[in-house]
Every structure is written in structure tokens, then in C-alpha cells.
Amino acid sequence: MSLSEQFLSEQSVCLEQFSTWSEMEQVNFVEQLLGSMSHYQHGQVQEYLAPMLQRDFISVLPTCGLDHLAERILACLDAKSLASAEMVCSEWRRVVSEGLLWRKLIESQVRRSNLWRGLAVRRGWLRDLRRPQRxxxxxxxxxxxxxxxxxxxxxxxxxxxxxxxxxxxSFKLRRIQCRSESSKGVYCLQYDEDKIISGLRDNTIKVWDRKSLECTKVLSSHMGSVLCLQYDDDIIISGSSDSTVRVWDVRTGQPLNTLYHHCEAVLHLRFCDGLMVTCSKDRSIAVWDMHSPSDIALRRVLVGHRAAVNVVDFDSRYIVSASGDRTIKVWHTASCEFVRTLSGHKRGIACLQYRDNLVVSGSSDNSIRLWDIESGICLRVLNGHEELVRCIRFDSKRIVSGAYDGKIKVWDLQAALDPRSSADALCIVTLSEHSGRVFRLQFDEFQIVSSSHDDTILVWDFLGDDGDQGGTKEAADEEVDEAVVLHFADADAEDEGGGGDAEDNEAGDEDD
Structure with missing residues (x-):
């Protein structure tokens, strides 16, 4: 629509007058002007104002030499939003690209999440993240x-x-046949990215290469079965049915120290931050100060259990012990003073793990119990195993248990902690590949590593680097059921609170 000459001349006069007013006077004039307009005119004005009220500050910041601010703003986005930001315009895409924001997003996830870090190692891209950008x-x-x-x-x-x-x-299974020459059985293990270290019934500690699964080292000094072990970057510490605790160089396998204190089999041990706790069939718990591998001094002996102490765990607050006397006892770590007893299991307790305020225990009553360590209250009972629950581990999502029925069960921890959850929904899956009693297991986000009376170590891989998903629960059950029956036909009587070797009796009940 054309504008008249009269309007144009009057418009110039008005604008000239408008320019002489202060900002507040100009705003006041426009408010009155808008008040006299129709709804249609308001719409026209709004359409004109809309783009004037928007500013692409992400694109403007680099023009002011503030690229780093634009990058820091976009770095706050999650993956979905970052992908959308790249689509806004070429300048935003340049900021994302030159700021390496996708790399930084992955780096932040790797720092926060064990799962992401584990994938970085397994898939090989952690090396790229560690490599400085040229x-x-x-x-x-x-x-x-x-x-x-x-x-x-x-x-x-x-x-x-x-x-x-x-x-x-669904998993990819790798199997280590330990081929023990005399007594068969793998009682304990620990693993990392490079190796598995295992303690065997034949009195040896064997080190296995994670890639080839070949035995790279055999440590022989114990005169009895190796029932427990733990290692760090420098040392391995092991406990045996010969009543000793031995310290070894983790790199060379050379013995560094032998501790003589317990008068019967050393059933379990834990060490961390200069402190070690051991427990024994002699019903005692020993607390040790570790100054160096060759300087480990007994600090205190804890007594109170009425049967073999099968397992211990601790942190800076509490030492937690479990026994064949059917109880869990809690002690102050610093003072070694007794705190409370957790009671509920109907038979001896074979295993437990303690973390934060949660204790999870397994027993020869075939059940698993979850406990609040501060109140001593049992939060949940998990039933499903058909024989003694020998080993148990948990993380923030899962509980994994192994039993003398040859089965490994995976449980939903968060559901188990929710009192509204049905008991039928707690067991996620049952794994059946061992043909003998499951003695020990550990797991992480990707795998379970387990050992058994059948003289094998199994690696259950839930990622499968080659894309092959391997066996499934159903296939595994079908494959080993017969072997399990044959195995237990001559082994059932070994552990029912009575005779058998020391290492086979530690999970039983208090002697009646």
C-alpha cells in the first residue's frame, strides 16, 4: 500500500520531535499510541517486533573474541540438545565442532560412570580420549x-x-580349566583388565592372562588349600587352611612375608588403606596394621562368635563379620569395639558384602538377606537357591549370588530394597554353567567371573566384543543339568554342618 505525501511529511516531523524526548518519554508515548490501536494493528506491530527482540548470542560471542563462552554454554547441553544445536545454523555447528563438544561430552560421561569408563577400555577409545589434541x-x-x-x-x-x-x-562364555593335579576346586579369585588371580584347593595360587586365559604364574608356599586372597598394585595377600596368611609380590610372585596367628584355617581376609582384617575357623577375627609388606602388626583380636567366622568386610566406620553361629556382628573399625548383632538367618552364614549402610548376606539356610547396618533391621529375604549360598556381591543395580546348587542368580537390588516389589519379580535370571558348587564370584557392568568345585573359572561376558552373544540361560540349563546331578551324587554329604576338610566345612552351622 502506497503512503501519501502528506503522511510522509508529517511522519518526518513526528520522528524529529520523537528524537528530542528522553527514553522514558519515548516509551510513554509509544504505550499511549499502542493503546489507541486496533487488535489487527497490534498483530502487525508484534510481527515487526518479534525478530528485533531475539538475539543469536551464540553467533555474536565469537565476533567479540568470546568463542570460549559460546563453547561453555553449549557444553551444558545433553546429547539430544547438542545434536539439535548443530542444526540451528552453520555458526553454531562450527562452535560445536571446533569446541570438540562431542568429545567433551563423552569425557564427562567416562569420568562419572564406571559403565562408560569400562566401555572406553573394552572398545579401545579411552586411548583416543587420553591423547592430547594437536x-x-x-x-x-x-x-x-x-x-x-x-x-x-x-x-x-x-x-x-x-x-x-x-x-x-545372554552371554559369551569363556572357560578356564585349572587342571589341578591333586585336589580339585577353585576357592577364591580376583580379576582386573589384565589378569585373574585364583586360589586353589591344591595349595597353589595361579595367575591367568585375561586375553589368552593361559596360566602365567604359579605361587607355591602354602601347605593347605588357598581359601581367600586379595591383591592390589603391589601385593597379593592369601589365607589358607594351613592357618597362615602369606604376602606375595604381585609382579614377581615372590613371597614377602608370612603371618602366624590363627590356629585354624584362615577363611577370609580384606585389606585397604593400611588395615587388614582376617577371620578363621578358630572363631576369631584379627585386625592388623599394615605399615609395609614386611611390617604387618597385629592390633586387636575380636572374639564373640560361637563358630567359625566365615567372612569379614569393612570400611572406615565398621568391621562386619559373619559366622556359622548364624549371626552377623558389627564392630567399630577405629576402636574395634562391638556394636551390634544382626540375627535372622536360620543356619550358618557363608558370605556377605558390606557397602554404605547395606549388608547383603548368604547362608546355608539357602536364603539371602539384606540388612540396614545402622538399625540392624532385615530389609528383605531372597529365596531361590536350592542349597547353601556360598558367595555374594552387589553394586548399585544388582546382587549376584552363587550357591552349592551350581547356580548363579542375578537379582534386582533396587526392587529388593522397595517393600512394594513382589518377591517373584526380584530374580532377574539364573545362570547354570558350572557342574559343581560355586565357591566365589566377582562382577562388574560387563561380566561375571566365577569359580567352582568343578575346577573351572568361568568368564560370563554380557557385552561380547565380537558381537556374538554366546549362550543363553535356557541353553546353559539344558547343557549342564545332567552334569550337576552327577556331581552332587557324591558330594552332598560333605558340608551339612559336620565332617569334611576344613575348607569344605567353613560355611556350615555351629557344631551342635
Whole structure:
């Protein structure tokens, strides 16, 4: 629509007058002017004002030499929002690319999550994250971040697959045949990315390469079965049915120290931050100060259990012990003073783990119990195993238990802690590949590593690096049922609170 000459001349006079007023006077004039307009005119004005009220500050900041601020703002976005930000315009895409924001997003997840860090190690891209970025052309930097943008959905796909495989019991199985020459059975183990260290019934400690599963070292000094062990970057400490605790160099396998205190089999031990706790069939718990591998001094002996003390765990607050006398006892770590007893199991307690305020225990009454350590209240009882529950571990999501029925069960920890959850919904999956009693297990986000009376160590891989998902729960059950029956036909009587070797009796009840 054309504008009249009269309007144009009067408009120039009005604008000239408008420019002489203060800002507040100008605003007041416009408010009155808008008040006299129609709804249609308001719409026209709004359409004109809308783009004037918006500002692309992300694009403006680099023009002011503030690229780092634009990067820090966009770095606060999650993956979905970051992908959307790249689509806004070429300048936003440049900020994301040159700021390496996809790489930084992955780095932050790796710092916060054990699952992400584990995937970084397993898939090999942790090396890329640790490699410093070299200065280069813009296109080189862009292509580098493009690599991480493409990597992100692959990581999410791996995570979904891991969760699905845990839920379905789908795994890739690797088996170590220990081939013990005399007494068969693997009583204890610990693993890391490079090795598995195991304690055997044949009196040896064997070290296995994680990739080849070949035995790389045999440590022989114990005169009885190796019932428990733990290692760190420097030493291995082991306990045996020969009543001794031995210290070894983790790299060379050379013996460094032997501790003589317990008068019967050393059934379990834990060490951390200069403190070690051992327990024994002699019904006692020993607390040790570790100054060096060659200087380990007995601090205190804790007594109170009426049967073999089968397992101990501790942190800076409490030492927790469990016994064949059917009780769990709690002691102050610093003072070694007794705190309380947790009672509820109907038979001897074979295993437990303690973390934060939660204790999870397994017993020869075939049940698992969850306890609040501060109140001593039993929060939940898990039933499902058909024989003694020998080993148990938990993390923030799962409980994994192994029993003398040859089965490993995976339980939903969060559901177990929710009193509204049905008991039928707590066991996620049952794994059946061992043909003998399950003695020990450990697990992480990707795998379970277990050992058994059948003289094997099994690695249950729920990721499967080659994409092969391996066996399933149903296939495993079908494959080993016959072997389990044959195995227990000559072993059932060994552990029912009576005779048998010391190492086979530690999980039984108090002698009646």
C-alpha cells in the first residue's frame, strides 16, 4: 500500500520531535499510541517486533573474541540438545565442532560412570580420549569431533545391549580349566583388565592372562588349600587352611612375608588403606596394621562368635563379620569395639558384602538377606537357591549370588530394597554353567567371573566384543543339568554342618 505525501511529511516531523524526548518519554508515548490501536494493528506491530527482540548470542560471542563462552554454554547441553544445536545454523555447528563438544561430552560421561569408563577400555577409545589434541587446520579439528559424534550413538547401543543381555541371561562364555593335579576346586579369585588371580584347593595360587586365559604364574608356599586372597598394585595377600596368611609380590610372585596367628584355617581376609582384617575357623577375627609388606602388626583380636567366622568386610566406620553361629556382628573399625548383632538367618552364614549402610548376606539356610547396618533391621529375604549360598556381591543395580546348587542368580537390588516389589519379580535370571558348587564370584557392568568345585573359572561376558552373544540361560540349563546331578551324587554329604576338610566345612552351622 502506497503512503501519501502528506503522511510522509508529517511522519518526518513526528520522528524529529520523537528524537528530542528522553527514553522514558519515548516509551510513554509509544504505550499511549499502542493503546489507541486496533487488535489487527497490534498483530502487525508484534510481527515487526518479534525478530528485533531475539538475539543469536551464540553467533555474536565469537565476533567479540568470546568463542570460549559460546563453547561453555553449549557444553551444558545433553546429547539430544547438542545434536539439535548443530542444526540451528552453520555458526553454531562450527562452535560445536571446533569446541570438540562431542568429545567433551563423552569425557564427562567416562569420568562419572564406571559403565562408560569400562566401555572406553573394552572398545579401545579411552586411548583416543587420553591423547592430547594437536593444533591443526579447522577441517582436521572438525573431522575429529565428527568421529566422537558418530561414536556417541554406538556407545548408547552398547549400553542398551549390555542391559538387555543381563536381563535375558545372554552371554559369551569363556572357560578356564585349572587342571589341578591333586585336589580339585577353585576357592577364591580376583580379576582386573589384565589378569585373574585364583586360589586353589591344591595349595597353589595361579595367575591367568585375561586375553589368552593361559596360566602365567604359579605361587607355591602354602601347605593347605588357598581359601581367600586379595591383591592390589603391589601385593597379593592369601589365607589358607594351613592357618597362615602369606604376602606375595604381585609382579614377581615372590613371597614377602608370612603371618602366624590363627590356629585354624584362615577363611577370609580384606585389606585397604593400611588395615587388614582376617577371620578363621578358630572363631576369631584379627585386625592388623599394615605399615609395609614386611611390617604387618597385629592390633586387636575380636572374639564373640560361637563358630567359625566365615567372612569379614569393612570400611572406615565398621568391621562386619559373619559366622556359622548364624549371626552377623558389627564392630567399630577405629576402636574395634562391638556394636551390634544382626540375627535372622536360620543356619550358618557363608558370605556377605558390606557397602554404605547395606549388608547383603548368604547362608546355608539357602536364603539371602539384606540388612540396614545402622538399625540392624532385615530389609528383605531372597529365596531361590536350592542349597547353601556360598558367595555374594552387589553394586548399585544388582546382587549376584552363587550357591552349592551350581547356580548363579542375578537379582534386582533396587526392587529388593522397595517393600512394594513382589518377591517373584526380584530374580532377574539364573545362570547354570558350572557342574559343581560355586565357591566365589566377582562382577562388574560387563561380566561375571566365577569359580567352582568343578575346577573351572568361568568368564560370563554380557557385552561380547565380537558381537556374538554366546549362550543363553535356557541353553546353559539344558547343557549342564545332567552334569550337576552327577556331581552332587557324591558330594552332598560333605558340608551339612559336620565332617569334611576344613575348607569344605567353613560355611556350615555351629557344631551342635
Amino acid at each position: 593444533d591443526g587446520a579447522e577441517s582436521d579439528v572438525g573431522s575429529s569431533d565428527s568421529h566422537y559424534r558418530q561414536l556417541y550413538p554406538k556407545i548408547l547401543s552398547d549400553i542398551r545391549r549390555i542391559e538387555s543381555n543381563w536381563a535375558k541371561g
